[in-house]
Amino acid sequence: MPSPLYYNLSDSKKEKLINSAKLEFSRVLLSDASINKIVKEAGISRGSFYLYFESKEELYSYILKEYRLQILRELYQIIEQHHGDLFFSFDQFFKSFIQYCFDNEEKNFFKNSFLNSNMYIESKVIYHPKDSESEQVLEKIKEKIDLSKLSVHAKENLDITLLFLFDITLKNIMPVLLWNQSKQKAYQHFLKSLELLKGGISR
Numbered sequence: 001m002p003s004p005l006y007y008n009l010s011d012s013k014k015e016k017l018i019n020s021a022k023l024e025f026s027r028v029l030l031s032d033a034s035i036n037k038i039v040k041e042a043g044i045s046r047g048s049f050y051l052y053f054e055s056k057e058e059l060y061s062y063i064l065k066e067y068r069l070q071i072l073r074e075l076y077q078i079i080e081q082h083h084g085d086l087f088f089s090f091d092q093f094f095k096s097f098i099q100y101c102f103d104n105e106e107k108n109f110f111k112n113s114f115l116n117s118n119m120y121i122e123s124k125v126i127y128h129p130k131d132s133e134s135e136q137v138l139e140k141i142k143e144k145i146d147l148s149k150l151s152v153h154a155k156e157n158l159d160i161t162l163l164f165l166f167d168i169t170l171k172n173i174m175p176v177l178l179w180n181q182s183k184q185k186a187y188q189h190f191l192k193s194l195e196l197l198k199g200g201i202s203r
Contacts, residue, residue, distance in 0.1 A: 001131075002062055006052035017042045017052070018066075021059050026108035030060050030116045064113070065131055071097065072137040076144065084146030087198050090165050094190050098173050098183055111177040161197075168193040 006014065020041035024033050033056050039049050053059040074096060079089040101110045142162070147155050154161050172190040175181035 001058070001065075002052055009052075017044065018063060021056075021063060022106055022109050025060060025063070025112060026106060029112055030057065033060075060116075065134070069131075069134050069137065072134055072141065076137055076141050079141060079144045084144050085149065086145050086161075086165070087149075087194060090169065091191070091194065094169050094172070095187065097169065098176060098186060101173060102176055102183060107177065114174050114178060164197055165194075168197065 009017075017038075020038050023041060024038045027033075035046060035049060035056050038056070038059075039046050042049075053062070075089070075093050078092050078096070079086070082089045082092065101107065104110070142158060145158070147158075150158075150161070168190060172186045172193065176183055176186045
């Protein structure tokens with residue numbers, strides 16, 4: 001994670017550095033990303049960069065952490081809005097998430113995230129967060145779920161159930177970003193997966 005010096009920067013300087021990094025990580029894969037291009041765009045020296053982050057990998061992980069937190073907060077709001085209905089909430093979450101990934105100006109960042117194998121490995125980037133903020137939001141999500149609509153097995157294995165839901169969400173978004181599959185087709189595939197999972201664990 002960033003050094004204390006990074007957190008002491010003004011919001012505008014932090015934003016400029018992060019936006020410069022997103023631009024570079026959208027241009028090329030992480031392995032090919034250039035710190036020199038990031039610092040040039042951000043208007044800082046290479047030496048200053050290393051005062052804030054140990055490496056481009058640490059900076060990239062930090063950006064993913066911020067996205068993960070944003071994604072989990074969005075899911076929490078959707079589940080709260082729909083009174084804990086887990087499956088309907090994930091239906092709405094999928095549509096919101098794919099719209100954001102596809103239409104956002106950072107589309108190439110998300111595309112490269114899949115190619116970097118950081119955003120997709122067993123859905124752990126989202127579901128097994130290592131930062132306390134994301135863990136807290138995840139716990140709040142679980143507290144909001146209406147367990148009365150789930151089978152006994154699903155209640156006892158809520159972590160696995162959520163992991164499956166994140167997994168089918170990412171699996172069906174990936175073809176849109178990587179192979180230009182239509183959003184509608186991706187949504188239909190997602191619904192089929194959701195129905196299969198729902199049929200296995202709903203009461």
